[in-house]
Amino acid sequence: MNRRRMLAGAATLSVVGPLNAAKPRRMKPQVGDLLAHAFGEQAGSVVAVKDVASQPVPAFPRDPSSGVVRDGSLHNQLAVLRLPSERLTPKAQRHALDAPPHAFLVYSAACTHTGCEVSGWNSDAARLVCPCHGSEFDVADAARVVNGPAPKPLAMLKVELADGAFRVVGGFSRRVGPEPP
């Protein structure tokens, strides 16, 4: 897809409506969105609480009424994780969904260093790992940077339970992706 052409189209449409109205796939997560599987055979289907166990589950927000999956930007990609409640630091607890004995955490998958997809997982240390430059984020501590060049933690997205699925209740806790140059 040619983004420049797409932006040109969006700019024309913006005369009659908000910029994002033209591109729901690129819209940031909206309050009320459900989380949907990002990849694989289940791509686009809602992530159920029971789908989340020892591995991070890649997800995108999905508009509950239109069913549009907001997969048009890496900045919308999420990693849904489950940890024992007692492992979370107070900082992580603020943005987590606590359902003892588990807690569910939803992180932005866009690295704060250069914007790569944070797709790696170190299960022993419970760290998300960026394959591009090796930044490691401690998921029990609100994605504190443990190793690597990333300057900031990953953003968190707060969710609630809704019929066995995850529903977005607010915006990201901090900037998604790298700081502008």
Place this chain on the structure above:
Amino acid sequence: MMRPSAFLLFLAVGASTAYATTYSAVTDKRLENPERGNWLMYRGTYDSHGYSMLDAINTTNVARLKPLWTFSTGMREGHQAPPVVNDGRMFITTPHNHLIALDAATGEELWRYRRDLPEDLAQMHPTNRGVGLYGNRVYMATADCYVVALDAVTGAVAWETEVEDYGSGYYMTLAPLTAAGKVLVGVSGGEFGIRGFVAALNAKTGELAWKTYTIPAPGEPGSESWPGDTWKTGGVPVWITGSYDPKSRLTYWGTGNGGPWMGDARSGDNLYATSVIALDVDSGAMAGYHQYHWNDSWDWDEVSAPLLIDFERAGRRIAGLVHPGRNGYLWFLERSEAAIRFIDAKPYVKQDVITSLDPVTGRPTYDETKKPGIGKPATFCPSHWGGKDWPPAAFSPRTRLLYVPANDNVCAHLEGVEEEYREGRTFMGAKMETFRLVLDPETKTIGELQAWHVDTFEKAWSVSFESHNWGPVLATAGDLVFMGGTSDRYFRAFDARSGKLLWRQRTNSGITGVPSSYEVDGKQYVAVLSGWGVDAERQQEALRILGRTSIRVPQGGVLWVFGLD
């Protein structure tokens, strides 16, 4: 409306800047034989020697070399571009694709172009390696995979052409090669499941003239070296500027490794990965190739373009290609209009993967226990950053020495994993969670500057550094070799004949910029960008985890310009 005072200031500035209104058009003739006072392209000349004919700064006076002015780019990350200079006008680029024109004598900023990059563009290698010049225009390849042509005097955009879709993992970091009315570029994205290529655009209009893939499609010669559909996502990027031989009209490009990283994910030789390829400048047709190593499994991109050097072997003068490989071998090849032929090669750093080379073809045999695969960890030397990564080597025709910025005694531990292709996402198939560098505890030094005699194939001298080395090299007719590259932030000058350190200057950050030298009004300058980032920083972090260093090199780009009082 411009206020009168500002208008007067503008006039005054204009009057004091000798180069504000005139520009020397860059012709094929000038590019083929540049004036000694200019640095018109990435390595100064088409043969990629990285050699300046200027000698006012030399071994007798370099101790007096001083910074004359600096310029802060305001950008973070890896500054790798050479200051390119045409008759007093300098062009530098930065990460995130800013292009800045400066008065090369005074440091005054003439104009600045800021690329409006997409917000969600993931940059695995946030850098840019400089401009190409042709006619009255300056060309930059961008991280969102466009080529932009700008007016060299005003900075106005003349055209911009999308070369490929960044959303599919394509991006560009190299300095364009300009020749024969064309702007030649290659694409990055080897870690994102691309299919690599070199493309030529019409320098006037930006229209595509030709495009040659580095991976053959089914039915094309070499396609049998890729199983199934692996050719579609097999990587083989081209991210360093090619060399060019105007006599044969052949351009020579180094190619990256196949993707994903593990060889057993794409069994076969994987032509034309980890090779040098000869492409006709007019048609893009491939006139020859030499694959340095087959079925790469070590991330050893061989993207550095070979230096075009005529060398002697057994009394014979050979029109050659010389390449210090990322695989740790120094390669000597013969070039002709019909083919590229292996002459000889030997390791220049610790290498424990290649057990022998075929004496006729140069094809290596591997120790399979040193070859990582899917679910098969292995430790191998040199590391995936190689004996020499992208920083270019230089050659001095005066000393007949090739100057190689090397890293020795560094090995890596790597394991492959199955990975499903997803468009535009990392497709490395390597378990980065368990990756680590492996160093012999007895090894005190890592970085090196090695000098090899191209006719005798013997090492003349070598200097070692405690730090790893990511310093591009400049050689000059003053019998000096300039290089930064170490984490202690020094820029250094060595005696080209002995390797003796003659001068050094500590800078703001680490230097991974390509140094250049030029002359304005009879005065010689040496210029380099200091600005640490990308893989130099990544390797620093890997060494820090091992306890080999505690330094965190500060970021931020600054151009340094040196001269004698």
